[in-house]
Amino acid sequence: MQALTHRAKQVNRSPMNFWERLYLPAIFQGMSITLRHFFKRKVTYNFPEQQRSFSPVFRGLHILNRDAEGRENCTACGLCAVACPAEAISMEAAERQPGEEHLYREEKYAARYEINMLRCIFCGLCEEACPKDAIYLSETFAPSDYERKQFIYSKQDLLIPHPINEPEEYKKALGNRAKPEDKS
């Protein structure tokens, strides 16, 4: 029969000779391979203590952006939700009332904003669709949990720290993305 691929190997079915029936040489051969790996570079790492750095283009957990005055950028235009192939994003909009100008940048804002991280495939299309610089994918991932409800991220979970009211947390969240003038 002609082989479908060139990788097919004929299995040797001939009876084992005396050397092979001893088994020990084969065991030592296997152990030598195992022992050799003791001295090779490890491919694994101890996760919680040791963490690998993320690439700058890593698409991880979402953040909702604020502007320099700490107002929410999102206007609940729904473009992220319509762009989302997994239908993970849902929102409800509300009108900004007089006196709320310091909270929201535009007259319409997202009163509710939720991302279902169980549904999210981290494709980044929401970030691409956003006309208001409001949603970004950060360089981290959603922490694991035993319960599903921990993966429904509300607006409060996604919003970045307030740059004026919480400068410490804001700086920490900014990380190495801080601009030179921010460091001073």
Next chain:
Amino acid sequence: MSEEIKKEAPAKVKVTIDGITIEVNPGTTIMDAARMIGEEVAPPAMCYYSKLEDTGGKCRSCLVEVAAGSTADPRPMPKLVASCRTGVMDGMVVKNFSSERVIDARNGVVEFLLINHPLDCPVCDQAGECYLQDFTYNHGKEYSRYKFVKRTFIKEDIGPYIQLHMTRCIMCYRCVFVADQITEKRVHGILDRGDRAAISTYISRAIDNDFSGNMIDVCPVGALTDKTFRFKNRVWFTKPVDAHRNCENPKCCGKATLWLRGEEVYRVTSRRDKWGEVQSFDGKPGWICNTCRFEKKKTSDWVVEGLTTIPRHSVIGANKYKKLVVPNDPLQEVMKGVQPKLLMDIHSISEVNNPAIDLSTIMGPSNSNDFKKAGQHEVPYDETIQFGTRSDKEVEE
């Protein structure tokens, strides 16, 4: 003498638009003749509305090139003409999309229309069904080159049902014609001239006529929007279905499009034809009254006929299921009546689509008070979540 000439005039005139010849009655405009041929050759229209008399000639988006005036005088017209206002002549040859001059002129018209348009589409309720959006994306650029301060207006309240955003207006006058021809008394109009021209009710008089809501439908942009739908949802997340009811108002046709979200009626509009105009029933335009539009916000008020046909290019058709009837779920039979165990009820954690709060029943846009009333259930979140663990309340304090 003139009567004799009229009698001798041909019953039908031949006109060629983009290479397609059609015979139409004399006195037809180029626009109407093009629409008789089909969507492929019909020029875009922002101000012309066939169901309203005297509309057209204002926005210049329907400009066409007349390559030959008529059989008697086959010279081309020197300038582009507004097709909605120019009558056809026998033997006229019109170039619409096949003319580079026309395309170029329309790109210019787009830029002029966008000069004072705020481009606040993320906030605007019209986004998704806006003719200016469609027109802009089809012609020219989707951004404005204009770098100067745009014209602004003092915000004006024109009643409980209609929201006026004067900055978005492109001065098509359609709403003024609706008020003139459909409602009995017009209390709004265009005040001032030129750059400062503005739609306004005189002395801020509220528009309370029974058919004033039709102004929302004729507005090609987001200048006049439904206040009861304001910010409730985006157009493309609502599901349009055709429905009718027996309206007490004899002038109201009672046939409308409901924009649903689940079982909630978010918005009621009149039905649209393929030109974006109100559909005609028995030769009469199907205008609907304000009671149907603003007060019948329950599915039980209406008889649902079926899903509205949406053009393929429209974002409104995104993620819509064609069948209204849900197919029979065999799981119940297979499981012998045992209910499947839900691992998580989404409403126990999600605050969106809260069953306790019906956004569609709130008059006017919802605000922070509406969401507070619904009772925010505090959810204990893991501290390890990196960004933000604060609630809205803390921000307000």
